[in-house]
Amino acid sequence: MVKQISVLIETKPGQAYKPIKVLGEAGVDICAVSIGDASDFGILRLIARDCDKAVNVLKAEGFTVNLTDLIGAVVQNEPGGLSSLLAVFEEEKISIEYFYSFISRKHEEAIMFFKVEEASAALDKLKKHKVVLVETF
């Protein structure tokens, strides 16, 4: 599992910048970022190399924060790569809430992060299909 940090932000200019700035100043390396957007609030989702440090820094600055387990899976950086991975989800009827990607330092592969229902059961199913899972970067 990969720990994702969610931060509540308001939909006003500068609201995404604030937490990112705080993390940058604390020397936290952010691997991937995504935003969930509603009409008057947003959720900034991040994956940091040092998750505990990131959470401490954000909480100390007063941000509303929580942690979610995501599944990290390797995708070949080539046409059809994502398709063959999603085929497994389809076959195993794993329902995905959202997903986003992170380009690995190795050019030939990317990493996708998935928020699914019942993450640990999903993880077992994916292992059966020899999906390459990642937990650290």
Add this chain to the structure above:
Amino acid sequence: MSNYHEKELETMPRESLEKLQLKRLQTLVEYVYEKCDFYHKKMDEAGIKPSDIKSLGDLKKLPFTTKQDLRDNYPYGMFSAPTNEIVRIHASSGTTGKLTVAGYTQNDIDVWSTVMARSFAACDCSNDSIVNVAYGYGLFTGGLGAHYGSERLGALTIPASSGNSKRQLQMFKDFKVTTLCCTPSYALYLADEMKNEGYSLSDLSLKQGLFGAEPWSEEMRVQIEKKLGLKAYNIYGLSEIIGPGVSIECEYQNGSHIWEDHFLPEIIDPKTLEPMGYGHQGELVFTTISKTGMPLLRYRTRDLCSLIDEPCKCGRTHVRMTKVIGRSDDMLIIGGVNVFPSQIESALFSMKGIEPHYQIIVDRINNLDKLEIQVEIEDELFSDEVKNLQNLKSQLEKNVSSAISISVKIHFVSRGTIERSIGKAVRVVDKRRI
């Protein structure tokens, strides 16, 4: 020459008026002492007998009545008349979600109709007037109060109630409405809709409007008068006392005349509860000296103003109250509805995981009052999924709206966004310029 409904009573010399007030006060005190257990007990506790009321100055010996008393004695405990003599009930919202009830006998409905008819007359209305009552009809006193007064005056009365602005404007034009009764914010809203619906001032025959049920500013008066082409009068009242028609501005618009033969006013210091003289600012207190259903002794309105006893050029001898400049409690009047911050707080906190930090923001946008609540949520309740937060938001909006009977918008903010203050937290930000 002013326009009166009951000239003799409205222009009665002070001496005769005070004689009448004393006689009515003495009758009232005897009546409530005999009929209402609540007052019997209160007066016994204070060591007062009805026979102790020998002059109007003795009024200050009587116990006060508060909104809390009305709540504690819900629903019928404050009534002096038995329910078979009560012909109507009105109610307004209270802090705990429990209604504040007022009961009327036929006598009280007659008193109310009369003071409302006088109020219409003071605003230069007559049986030639065509009155559109756009206050809400129902438990709220605005609609039916204005309606009965307008009928008593003999005016053509349209029970339009509030809402459906398009139809209101159509009726203004087709029925040649001369007189509008509604909240000042709704009047401004109608004025703006008028433009949108393609009406011009020449389509309308409006002469005057009786606006009340919420505080409003002189700037609003100027705007309403200009946009609707009428003269705007302030009308004051509260359901506990009777409803609209407790006081009204005359053509000189220098304070509102209190119909003193029915409602005996006092100004007290809200801290010491000592009566203050004319011209001093304090809390307005009323004793209803002619009602029989739910007459009240020294009811604390919580409205802050002062009384003017200088004679008025209109010829009415009844004292005037200045504009209400605030409240001695934290009640807000939003779109004509009474709202206590404590109601909002208990609705918010009924859901687990809501931080104690919230702020109520009241604003007036396009002339309508808007209520927004900024809420900080705890980490545990915060979700990474938009739909979960949206569900939480709508659940909170539902809880709060049903507690206070007006719609509300919840706005989630990060922890620490709401300014922490040392001592009393700033729970309410009222951005309306009143």
